[in-house]
Structure formats: C-alpha cells, structure tokens
Amino acid sequence: MKPGLAIGALLAGVALIAALVSLVWTPYDVTALAISQKLQTPSAVHWFGTDHFGRDIGAMLMVGARTSLAVALVAVGIGMGLGVPLGLLAAARPGWADELTMRGNDLIFAFPSLVIAILITAVFGPSAINAIIAIGIFNIPVFARVTRAGALSLWTLDYIRAAQVAGKGRARISVEHIVPNIANLLIVQGTIQFSLGILAEAGLSYVGLGAQPPLPSWGRMLAEAQTMVTLAPHVAIFPGLAIVATVLGLNLLGDGLRDALDPRLRRER
C-alpha cells in the first residue's frame, strides 16, 4: 500500500471511529454545562481542554465528527442517487434528454450550496437537515457530469455496439456495461465530494445555517470560539485541526484509491 493511501485511511479511520464511538460513549456529557471549569487548557483530565461553558472539547469533537460525517455522507448519497441515473440517461439518450439534463445541471451549478442553504433557511428556519439538502443538491450535477462524461466515452466502444447487436436496450446496457466500468470514477468522485461536504458543512454551521444547538458540530464550535480566540486559542485550534485532518485523510484516500483502481496505472507496473 502506498504511504498516501495508508495515511489517508488512518486519518479518515480515526474520524470514523470517533464518530461511531460517540454514539455509545463520550468521555464527558456534551450537554452538561460546568461554568466553573470553563476555558481550561489541555490537561490530563481534559485532553483537549474545555470551552466557555466548561464542556469537554474532546467529547464535543467526537460528537462533531458524527455530525460532519453524517451530513457529508447523506449529501453524497443524495448526489449519487440522483446524479448517477441522470448522467446515465443523458449519455444513453443524446438529443433532448441529454440537453434537458445538462441544462438542469447548469441551473443547479448557478446555486452554490451556501445560496441553497440561505434560501431554505430563510423559509424553513435553520437546521442540520438544511445543510444536508443544500450540499446534497449541489452534489447532484457533479455526479451527473462525471457519470455522463464517463458513460459517453464508453458508448463509443464496440462492446456497447456488440451488446446492441445482442438485442439489449439502453437501460440494460447502462446497468450491465456502463455502471461497472465507471464505478472507479464514481468511488473517487464520492470521496472528493465527501471531503468537500465536510468543509461545506463546517462553513454552513459556522454561519448558523447548519447544525443548531445543542448538537455539537465543528463549524459551530469555531463560531463560538471566535470571540475568545485571544483568551483561549485552543478552543479555536482543535476543531479546525479536526476538520483539516479528516478532509486531508479523505483526499489522500481518494487519490490513493484513484491510483489503485486506475487500470492504466496498474498496467504500467
């Protein structure tokens, strides 16, 4: 295994385990306030220190990992679930279906996820669900484009024509021949969108359009830390490091997977 892939798997794995463990156990209760313990620097008792309410930052980071990963994962699911079929359709039916799908994609591209979140929040009020929907919608055209581009290059190949001569329809060919051969592309794009989703979720929560109190999230921890950054820099530094480590891990994992799955690179060895 390449070092990049190993480091990536390790970093992403730590975040994932922290999120899973937080479901059953955290070192401290993240909802219990202890003002007397506020803004403590890292120590043996509180490894990552405490925030302005005296909550354990380590415990909050664990629950924050859960929020971030869940939001990004569901958003990737929305993007793949809708984007991949749209991309397959566009590639299989050149002409109006392709045109319509691609124009729809362009339209969504004009709405950055922040703008979608603003629109939803303005009408329905803030919640973590908004972040999921906003990032998920943004992911749809990304997956549709990747799928379409990959599928279009396959549709020119002779094995697709052979399948047509064998009487198979476009839908069947898309499922049997196209999807398995673009799976690599989709996995790699999936990890990229996953890490972008974590960054986007942090940004949305930071400006108050994402996860709402009392649910801890890395972005909101940073928003709350901002006013006391001179007093207690660690309150602002640890959540940021958590984001960087997780996103870096996922990106390294994605690059490593791309190299490992790319048949062109494999053949050279």
Added chain:
Amino acid sequence: MTRYIIKRLLSLVASLLAASLVIFAVIEVIPGDPAAYMLGMNAAPDTVAALRESLGLNVSLPVRYANWLAGMVTGDFGISYTYKVPVADLVQARLLISLPLAGLALLLSTLIAVPVGLLAASRRGRWPDYAVMGGTQLGIAVPNFWFAMLLVLAFALNWRILPAGGFPGWSDPLMAVRALVLPSVALALPQAAILARVLRSALIETLGQDYIRTARAKGLTGSQALVRHALRNAMIPVLTILGMQFSFLLAGAIIIENVFYIPGLGRLIFQAITQRDLIVVESVVMILVFAVILVTFLTDLAYAAVDPRLRTRG
C-alpha cells in the same frame, strides 16, 4: 464566432430566467403568504393586510413575478421591510465590499497558482513537485474561515501589523485595501492550492500529447514546448476551474466576512434571514446567482478566445 456568442447570450438569459423562477418559487410561493410569514404568528390581520398591500402581493402570482422581474431590470428591488430603505441602495453598498474581496482573492489565487503549477509540472517526479503536491494537499483541506481566524491571531493580535477586522470604507483606498488583505489571503490560499493542482495535471496531460512530440522534433527544448504549446492547451481545463472558483470565492467571501466583522453582503443576508426580511433575501440571492451565471458566460467567452475550434463550430 457571432453564432457562438449569440448562443451563449441566449443561454445566459435562459439561465437567468430559470434561476429567477426558482428563487421566486422558494421565497414567494412556498411560504404561502410571505407577508404573514415575515410578520410572524402574532401579527394583527390588518398589519398583515397593510404589508401585503405595500409589498404588492394582492395580484396573481404571474403578475407578481413579472412585476418583480421588471423591477429588477430597472434597478428597483423593492423596499426592505426591516431597514425601510430601497434594497438596491443596501445591496449596492455591500456589493462594493464583497465583490472586490472575491475579485482580489481570485487574482491572488491565480497569481500564486500559475507559477506553482508550472514549477510542479516541469519538475515532475522531483522534489519541487513533491513539495508542491504535499503543500497543496494540505491547503485544500483547510477551511478558509478557520485559516482566517489563525491569520487574525498571528498578524493582527500577535504581531499587530494588519487590522483584525472591520472596514473603514473606500474613502481611504489604502486603508480599505489593508482591511481586505487578510480576508483575501485566507480566501485565496486554499483556492490557489486547488488551481495549482488542476494546472499541474492539465499540463502533464498536454505534455503527453502528440503535438508536443512534434514540437520537440522541430527542435524546441522541453521548457519551450511547455510554455509555447502545453500552457495554452492546458488553459482550457484551468478556465473551467477558474469559473467555478469565482462562485466558491463569492460564497467564501460571505462566510469569511463574519470572521473580520466586515459589513458586506454576508452580514446583510444573515441579518435579513433572522429578521425574516424576505425581500432582502430574495434580492441578494438573485444578485449572487446573477454573478455566478455572468461569470459562467465570461468563462465561455474565454474558452472561445483560447480555442479556435469553438469559434468556427459554435
């Protein structure tokens, strides 16, 4: 060429219309009665009726949509419910901060990314390449608003060489630019990392093309072939990313204004959301989307300037 521009212009108008329909539907149709929504549950019926009257809600939806569009074309975005002043005035003042911030960041990111990408591609597989790849990998992973907080901590609070926040206005351009230095650096660096990586891989891809071999057979050195033939061909994927980056930077500018307490579009829109001032939200969102669509259009024109195949085929 004319046909290409006409097609792009038509597509620009179509996108704007479609986007405005979506925004209108979300803001004015989904909430049911916007006036009631803005005033909250405890509003007296006659207050609601008055607001409906002043917002022009007492006509059919298509007419309202048409009025809204016609207003925007003439620069009339309505009156803000909370500020009681024309939205156009509010937005104009904020745009004059947010747009220069995004533009400055885009410029900075390009200025950093191009030499770095060129360096990495021309030294592929050697230490400068590894250094660039490692550095950019980290740069991509850093959230810009957190990076901004670190910059404030270091440059403003610790070393006190740049202002920590606020915006003095454009009356003193030097002070204004000074106030925008940290925010634009915070925005630009992560984007520069992405751009440098895209440029590097586009260059490496074009360096493998047959016409590079032809150029080398002509007697061009490796670096001559890189600059004269590869760079221009690599611009095509880079332009795509540059176009998309503008929308990320605009969104990023809105977020990062919070770190520096800059009174830009971000502050305006987040206050409008809390105060349920739908008129302001609707207008600002439309302006943001307009900016993104306009940049897409400009990117398409840039493609045609670079690629003669688009000029003749349309």
Added chain:
Amino acid sequence: MSLLSVTDITVSIHGTPLLDRVSFAVQPGEIFGLVGESGSGKSLTALALMGLLPDGAITTGHAELEGLDLLNQSEKALCALRGNRIGMIFQEPMTALNPLMTIGDQVAETLMVHRAMPRAQALAVAREKLDRVGLPEPRFPLRLYPHELSGGQRQRVAIALAIALKPALLIADEPTTALDVTTQAQILDLLRDLVEDEGMGLMLITHDLAVVAGLATHTAVMQTGQIVEEGLTEQLFRARAHPYTAALFAASAHQPARVAIGTPEPLLVVDHATRAYALARPSAFARRPVLHAVDGVSFTLHQGESLGLVGSSGCGKSTLTRAILGLDALQGGEIRLLGKRVSPAMPNAMRADVQVVFQDPYGSFNPRWRVDRLVAEPFHLMPVPPPDWRERVAEALVEVGLHPDDRRKYIHEFSGGQRQRIAIARALITRPALIVLDEAVSALDVRIRAQVLDLLAALRKSHGLAYLFISHDLSVVRAITDRVLVMEAGQIVEEGPTEALFEAPRHEVTRRLVAATPQIPIDWMETAR
C-alpha cells in the same frame, strides 16, 4: 560516406531490453525502408536517433549523422539538430499538430527557433513550404487551424514543418497508416518527390511491405528489437533469405482456400436504402447542409456468399452497416433479412440471424466480464438462454482455435489476434446466417491476419455462413470475398465478381482505388525459392 550510419544501437527502458544491436546506414538522396510488425522496435529506433526516448531509457552503440555523433550530444546540441538537420513526421496527423495554433505559425516556428528569423520573414518561408507540399494559396491560407483540414492535409502540414529547413535526414514513422489508400498514395508521391528535389535521405518506417516495395532503395526487416535482414529492396524481397522475411511475405500475399457457394438463395436484400444527416450550419443564419450518407443503395447478398464492401473513409460504409445490423432506422427504402424487414424494432429472433465482428480488438469487450459471459451475451436474443450454454461457449471457443478453459479468463489476458477469435466466437454462438465483418482484420499484424482469414474461410465452409466483409483494404477483400461492391459518396458505383472487378475496374472510383493500393510487383513474388 553515408548520411546516417547506425552501429550496434542497444536500448533498454527501466531494465527491459527493447533494441538489440541495431545497425544500418542511410545514403543521401535515398529512401531507406524499415519494416516489421508492431512492437518490433521500429519507432523506438527513430526516437533513439532523435534523442527523444522516454525517461529511464539507456542507449548504447554509435550513430553518426553527417559525421556528427548523435548519441553523445548535450540536450542543447540535440535541440539545435532536431528540425534543422533531422526532421520527423509521425503516424497520427489528427493529433500531431497543436490545435490552438495556425498552420502558418506552426511551420514558421521551426524557422524562428533555429534561425532567429523575424516572424514576417518566417511566415513568408512557411508560405513557400506549404505551397511545396501541395497546400497552395488561396485555398490554404496561413491562418487556417488544424481542425479546418483533413487528415491528409494535416499530414502535409506536418511534412512542411519537418522539411522547412531542408534537413539532411527525414524520418517518417508510419506516415500514411492512418490515411485511406488514395490519400496514402498522394502523400507517398510527395515524399518521393521531396527526396528527389531536396536530395535528403528518407528513413521510412512502416508495417506495410508493399509500401516499401514501391518506394525504398534499401530495406531492413526488423523483428523483436533486431534487424534480421538488410539489403537492396528488390534483391531482399526476391530472395527472402531470412525465414521471418519469408513468413511476412507469405502472410501478406496469403490467399485462404476458396469456398464454393451452394445454390444462390437471397439472404439479405438491400432495396434503395437511404439515410441522410443534417450537418452543422456553416454560418449563423445559413441553412443546415445535408449529408446523404447512404443514397439509394441496393444489392443482394446470397446464402453462403462472401460479399465485400469497399470504399474510402466517409463513403457511407459505417452508416449502411449500422442499418443492416438494425441499430439505426432508414429514412427510405428497406432492408430484408430472409424476407423479413430489418429495423431497430425487429424481434430478437431475427437479430440472432445477423451478428458482427468489429475492428478494434481492445474496445470490443467489456473488460470486467469473463470470456464465457462475453461470448454468451448474444444468448440474450433467445427467449430463454439454452441450459447447456457453458458447453456451447466452450464449443465455440474450440471452433475458433482457442482452449475451452479460456472461458474463465478476462479479456486482458489475450493478444489482439486471440481477441478477434473471441469476437468471432461471440458472433457464431447464435448460429447466425450472416456475419458482418466490419474491418475485422484491419488492426492485426500480417501474420495474425492471415491466420484469422484462414479461420474465417474454414468457418464459412463448415457452417455455411455468409459474410459481409467491410474494409478499406483492397488486398484483404480480394483474398476473402467472392463478389465486391464499391461505394462512394453514399452510392454503390460498381459491383462484380472480385477477381474480374479488380483485374478490369470499370468505374473511375474503382480504378483510382486499385491504382492507389500499394502492391509488391508480381514478378518479385514469382521468383521465390
């Protein structure tokens, strides 16, 4: 003194030996042919001389151009030589030119790099050179971009920029392989004229013995990194002293055993088939021009017959093929198979009667499926796949000369020739009456091609198959078909029994095709040992 003398060049890349003590010489004003099958090291030899081998290559030996040692030069000195004393042109004209630069600038660049010539002056010389290679004003102004030219015209531009400084040596690496026969003949004529006029040496690299026979004074035959034989072309070709040369010769002239046709019952009837496409508008408000890809084509293919369809690229062969396979609808006329109408909506049982083998041995198979699933794919045409489908796949593999155990392998484990055999097995599996062979042997090396042609002849005999053999390569069509159709601009311009048609072509298009096809002189063939 030789213009270029090469002595014992050995090349290895990342430790893999690829060239083994290659030696030859090129005289001034001479055409030197380097022939061999793919992977024999021909192109590598050229790149080694140019100093353009990929990173990780180690070259030993000696090469001298006009008395100058080529292998021990600094990169700077090599840059001064390339394009100046040695020019080179490559196989793929569609990608060899920078798409974003005008042809004038690309030719002028050679002059500006070496002579520090001002741009205006360089462009004036570029104009002369483009005139020289047959791209005169006003039809071909300097401001054209590559995409506005055809493949043959682009190859002319590539030649112009390679000869702009009158190099002593021009290396042409498969310069006509990507072009159709008529264009190939024109480019080869141009190269011959240039050698005569400019007195330069030409090193012509090709896989095609006939091209070398018509052009080169000296020829060297290459096999797996070694030159196995070298000499004056005519002597070398007449003697065929080395067994490899003899084998290449036999394969390129190979004629599979003829198969007699039974009673001529019509199998496929094409009746006034028509299909047109609207093209892009030439300017903003012009009408869309219409391309009549297939324009009132009629012919009949009989049971058990092998029918050839030849024509240059863009003549409408592919469109007609798609219609016959029932992939695209016709706009006029009709196609009947065994009396029933062929269309995209035809029932699966009918599709089972016509199967296809494509050109590209690499793109013809889903890389993620095993051979048994690939070969069995046409069973989809049956209401229920036969219960003994595995046995039938094994049987089909044996029929095409492969092993039944090959069923469990993936396609990347096979060579190009084996893949075409698997493609034939896939076409056979539904026991069709007709197999469409769409350039099915064009991508194969001559010896492999001869074997596949034998296989096709044998299968036709044993299964009573009919073939529609589509190709741009007249020699292959001549070897395997009973009757030929010649297509041009969407229409059948001539048809007749294969031998008679090629011996005495009547239509001008056929005559042009036959004349353009490079051939080894008949009397060279006869003097075999």
